Amino acid sequence: MSDSEEVNYQGQFSSRLRVKLSLLRNPERYHLSSISKEDARSWFREYLITAHSIIRSSVPLMRAAYRQCSSVFDKQDLLIKLQEYYNHHINEERGHDDWILEDLEVIGIPRCECLERKPSQIVAELVGTQYYWIYHWHPVSLLGYISFLEGNPPRDEWIRHLRKTTEYPEAAFRTIVMHSELDPCHRDDLDELLDTLPLTIEQKHWIINNALYSAKKFHDIWHPP
Numbered sequence: 001m002s003d004s005e006e007v008n009y010q011g012q013f014s015s016r017l018r019v020k021l022s023l024l025r026n027p028e029r030y031h032l033s034s035i036s037k038e039d040a041r042s043w044f045r046e047y048l049i050t051a052h053s054i055i056r057s058s059v060p061l062m063r064a065a066y067r068q069c070s071s072v073f074d075k076q077d078l079l080i081k082l083q084e085y086y087n088h089h090i091n092e093e094r095g096h097d098d099w100i101l102e103d104l105e106v107i108g109i110p111r112c113e114c115l116e117r118k119p120s121q122i123v124a125e126l127v128g129t130q131y132y133w134i135y136h137w138h139p140v141s142l143l144g145y146i147s148f149l150e151g152n153p154p155r156d157e158w159i160r161h162l163r164k165t166t167e168y169p170e171a172a173f174r175t176i177v178m179h180s181e182l183d184p185c186h187r188d189d190l191d192e193l194l195d196t197l198p199l200t201i202e203q204k205h206w207i208i209n210n211a212l213y214s215a216k217k218f219h220d221i222w223h224p225p
Helices: 003-011 013-022 037-055 058-068 076-093 096-106 111-115 121-136 139-150 156-166 170-196 201-222
Strands: none
Touching: 013 139, 013 170, 013 201, 037 096, 037 111, 037 121, 037 156, 037 170, 037 201, 058 076, 058 121, 058 139, 076 139, 076 170, 096 111, 096 170, 121 139, 121 201, 139 170, 139 201, 156 170
């Protein structure tokens, strides 16, 4: 591959990743048009508890990736930029798991009920896989996982419909609303990073593979076999 071809490939990396992920989006996850208020409330409670089991791992995962950048042999400019990104995004994501606990309390679910709930095996597989790849392959792999998470924000129309159907107070939707506003900005920041990091072809493939793997696992989380 020539230098010009490599530059063109790298400049389009985030776009290629977004196209691949768009093909796996599952709008049925948000399809609640024919559901009763009680069923919608039950679904929403489980949604928040499951979301908490995922979000609570975000900061620890990035901390692991940040630390591991000091333990792998690779281009220094790549590792430095990765550490800068992980450190910045840790600060952006810190406390979001507590937001969900507070949202649950608004609808009458004590935080102990959420914290004592055993996470699903699929969530454990998804998060555990990230740790394995961070420690036993390369901390850059986590960018695929984050790329999927930040690239799939809750839709405004879905939030409005869910609020109307459940008749829960507005405060119960704080985390969802905040992520609908913040995630697009986080996605754009990550896309800019992906297009400027000095990644090898193998690293780009691995980031894409992890993003697609994460998308598949998320489908399994919301649609258990």
